[in-house]
Amino acid sequence: QPTRRRRHSKEFKETVIRAAMQPNVSIAAVALHYRLNANLLRSWVAAQEERDAAEAARQELNVSPQEFVPLQMQNGVAATHIEIEVRKGAT
Known part of the structure; x- marks a missing residue:
């Protein structure tokens, strides 16, 4: 009979991954x-x-909600020309 695939819980995976990510630890040894x-x-x-x-990139690029500016459409009519001004530092 063929063997069935095992299913591992989130907690088990987290434990094993944490063990494998320790410094100077062999992934093969942890797997064994x-x-x-x-x-x-x-x-x-x-x-x-x-x-x-x-997650680190999201934390680094975290933008405060005050920097978001919602745009209002005039009279519900779509504009034919859109301009966007982007600033980065002094540029």
Whole structure:
């Protein structure tokens, strides 16, 4: 009989990923300890690193709500010409 795919809980994945992301720890050793395929664990770690990088970028680019300016359309008619002014620092 073919073996069925195992499903892992979020808590289990978080624990294993945290263990694999420790300094001087082999992903293969962690995978062996938790009886997982090393390539599967490597993909989990890579996905977590992407999420961490995306969160760091969001934090870095955090724009306060006061900087958002809603645009009002006049008389509900769409404009034929749109101009957008973008400022960055003194530029």
